[in-house]
Amino acid sequence: DAGITQSPRYKITETGRQVTLMCHQTWSHSYMFWYRQDLGHGLRLIYYSAAADITDKGEVPDGYVVSRSKTENFPLTLESATRSQTSVYFCASSGTFGSAYNEQFFGPGTRLTVL
Amino acid sequence: AQSVTQLGSHVSVSEGALVLLRCNYSSSVPPYLFWYVQYPNQGLQLLLKYTSAATLVKGINGFEAEFKKSETSFHLTKPSAHMSDAAEYFCAVSERGGSNYKLTFGKGTLLTVNP
Secondary structure, three states: OOOOEOOOOOOEOOOOOOOOEEEOOOOOEEEEEEEEOOOOEEEEEEEEEEEEEEEOOOOOOOEEEEEEOOEEEEEEEEEOHHHHHHHEEEEEEEOOOOOOOEEEEEEEEEEEEOO | OOOEEEEEEEEEEOOOOEEEEEEEEEEEOOOOEEEEOOOOOOOEEEOOOOOOOOOEEEOOOEEEEEEEEOOOEEEEEOOOOOOHHHHEEEEEEEEOOOOOOOOOEEOEEEEEEOO
16 A cells, blocks of 8 residues: 555563564655653654665654665664653655655554553 | 744643743744644644745644744744643744754643643
8 A cells, every 4th residue: 555654553562672663654855753642742753764775863863773775665663662752753755856845654653662 | 053942841721711822932043833732642733834825823723823934033922721722832943045954952841721
């Protein structure tokens, strides 16, 4: 199916464990983004990527790692999960490089609980 | 740096009443502006966007927004609320030029529609 998908949709893990959240888009969009959504904070950008093998930090990158070896995939890894990383994580993608503006298309989200 | 302020974290209206959700932005030049909607347990969906054509922008589901440069505002309205409009609404802004791929989001306004 065309679009942007995230897996898993729900994840419970323990403090100190490594967790990887997957994101896949079928539009060949250049840009991909990871956000976390927390009550009272809205959406905050964790990392973004302008193309394969090009990534950069957003507003709240600490404790997260990303990679982008293929245009369509943008996994987010929590190397050692902490309770403060309990959140809903959204992946998004947008347009082509150099477009006048880039509306972002969002995945359904992953609800992560760190115990 | 850009910022977005959504006045009112929670707005409650009766079915059939006017919906008004407020958004003010801070930017040195008129930016691109977006309204997104998030239904429970879903990702964000684009409602409408302003990209410097008409200042009154019509979106999906009967929503519209008016860009007012003098007031640095982009308020979202709908003449008659439906129960199905109950959701969280986010205003977002992106720069014109080199960083236009990044969105800055407001903290969201939760809309409740009462029967």
